[in-house]
Amino acid sequence: MEFHVLTLFPEMIQNTVNTSITGRAVKSGKIRLHTVNIRDFSDNKHMRVDDYPYGGGAGMVMQAEPVWRAYESVRVKTMAAQKGKRPRCIYLTPQGKVFNQTMVEELALEEELIFLCGHYEGIDERVLEETVTDYVSIGDYVLTGGELAASVMIDAISRFVPGVLSNEESAQFESMQDHLLEYPHYTRPEVWHGKEVPQVLLTGAHAKVEMWRREQSIKRTKERRPDLLEKNRPVTVAYFSPTDGTRKAAEALAGFLTQSPVMLDLTRRKNRKQEIIFKEKELLLAAAPVYGGQLPKVREELFSNLRGNGTPCIVMAAYGNRHYDDTLAQMKEILRARGFVCIGAIAPVIPHIFSEKLGAGRPDGKDLEIMKRFAVEIKKRIERAGEDGFREISLPGNSKPGEKELKPVKKLFYKERCTNCQACVQKCPVNAISIGTLEIDESVCINCMRCSRVCRQNARAFDASQTAVYLESNYLKPREVEFF
Numbered sequence: 001m002e003f004h005v006l007t008l009f010p011e012m013i014q015n016t017v018n019t020s021i022t023g024r025a026v027k028s029g030k031i032r033l034h035t036v037n038i039r040d041f042s043d044n045k046h047m048r049v050d051d052y053p054y055g056g057g058a059g060m061v062m063q064a065e066p067v068w069r070a071y072e073s074v075r076v077k078t079m080a081a082q083k084g085k086r087p088r089c090i091y092l093t094p095q096g097k098v099f100n101q102t103m104v105e106e107l108a109l110e111e112e113l114i115f116l117c118g119h120y121e122g123i124d125e126r127v128l129e130e131t132v133t134d135y136v137s138i139g140d141y142v143l144t145g146g147e148l149a150a151s152v153m154i155d156a157i158s159r160f161v162p163g164v165l166s167n168e169e170s171a172q173f174e175s176m177q178d179h180l181l182e183y184p185h186y187t188r189p190e191v192w193h194g195k196e197v198p199q200v201l202l203t204g205a206h207a208k209v210e211m212w213r214r215e216q217s218i219k220r221t222k223e224r225r226p227d228l229l230e231k232n233r234p235v236t237v238a239y240f241s242p243t244d245g246t247r248k249a250a251e252a253l254a255g256f257l258t259q260s261p262v263m264l265d266l267t268r269r270k271n272r273k274q275e276i277i278f279k280e281k282e283l284l285l286a287a288a289p290v291y292g293g294q295l296p297k298v299r300e301e302l303f304s305n306l307r308g309n310g311t312p313c314i315v316m317a318a319y320g321n322r323h324y325d326d327t328l329a330q331m332k333e334i335l336r337a338r339g340f341v342c343i344g345a346i347a348p349v350i351p352h353i354f355s356e357k358l359g360a361g362r363p364d365g366k367d368l369e370i371m372k373r374f375a376v377e378i379k380k381r382i383e384r385a386g387e388d389g390f391r392e393i394s395l396p397g398n399s400k401p402g403e404k405e406l407k408p409v410k411k412l413f414y415k416e417r418c419t420n421c422q423a424c425v426q427k428c429p430v431n432a433i434s435i436g437t438l439e440i441d442e443s444v445c446i447n448c449m450r451c452s453r454v455c456r457q458n459a460r461a462f463d464a465s466q467t468a469v470y471l472e473s474n475y476l477k478p479r480e481v482e483f484f
């Protein structure tokens, strides 16, 4: 990440950023800091950059031309300019949008940022119009200039640049992400001024410690920042995933949204029977694999046991690099009818069940990067909803697709290996395998191949070689994750 700062006081920025953790990040090249002194671009012999305000009044105003020249000296070197784009340029001003953690995460996704720091009464409006893309304030108070605000932003953003924090410092998953404050910390000695370290921390019982910390976080936030607790929105991931590809993709996305997702495994028949009611102040991530361009056909429609109350939801259709076709639209429609508002949708690529080549190794690093962008976009949509409610998105595809015949898959059963352990019977998501005969009822089977995945003896397998040949001759080219 490269930070460019246009300022009359470069040493203020240099001194703060080149210290401590951000200083280490500059040294190791994880971030780069480039300050430009606007005074060097003055157009008069006294090197002045300010002048009296038109219309009179107190204070001085920074002139447009030196700011413009300083900006141009940086702009022409940016990667954005090389791509024919305008670089992101942030003007620090109390009139800006108030900086928060979602903005931190969003800005950390950029490869370069320009900060413009004003002093005196401000900068001639005309040059702001031609350079600034974002107006940002760091809080409701007035500073003498934008430099300290720029330093604050650079510090907060740097924490989210990969590699800036060590594992121990790694902070994404700390405070703020779930609108919670950190729990209290203790170190040696065990007793100090007669005060003891809380007993639970001395036990080494990891799960108990985690629970205690979570409780403390909540208690603390209630006491000190009740306003933050209001913003907290528990995330539930309801997923159907016979062979784990969908679960892995959904977990990855959920990890970018919250520290503590609740996982609801709808692959298990039991979990599809019981009705689950969501409050408005929650978020549902509904995830399913794509089977022949639509949702797998289980007897009671997937997600039909979930009930929303204007609850926002994200739909995820995970597919094996062919296409998601109607699946996202279909999921949105099902959930809309059950009281959810679909505020986002994503179609990640996962390994195809019938081919070892399609979707191999997905989601990969680039996919995770796209998922992270999507998560930040979702956080912004949720924040924006505070003003005028959730906005339903529109999605490609037929929301009520007709029945579709799936290509037949030959299922193999090596009776001699079978120990009659019943794992396939129990774990079949559609109850298609007879307890007695272990035969598969083809009218119920969805070809999910979970039976072959869960069989410890490898007594179950399938032959999808015909399908694999077809898929591999048409859909080998890796597709990018799409989101809406």
Ligand code: 6GU
Residues within 6 Å of the ligand: 091, 092, 093, 094, 136, 137, 138, 139, 140, 141, 142, 143, 144, 145, 146, 149, 150
């Ligand atoms: Cl970004 N600039 C100035 N001058 N004052 C501020 C601020 C920024 N944010 C809060 N107060």
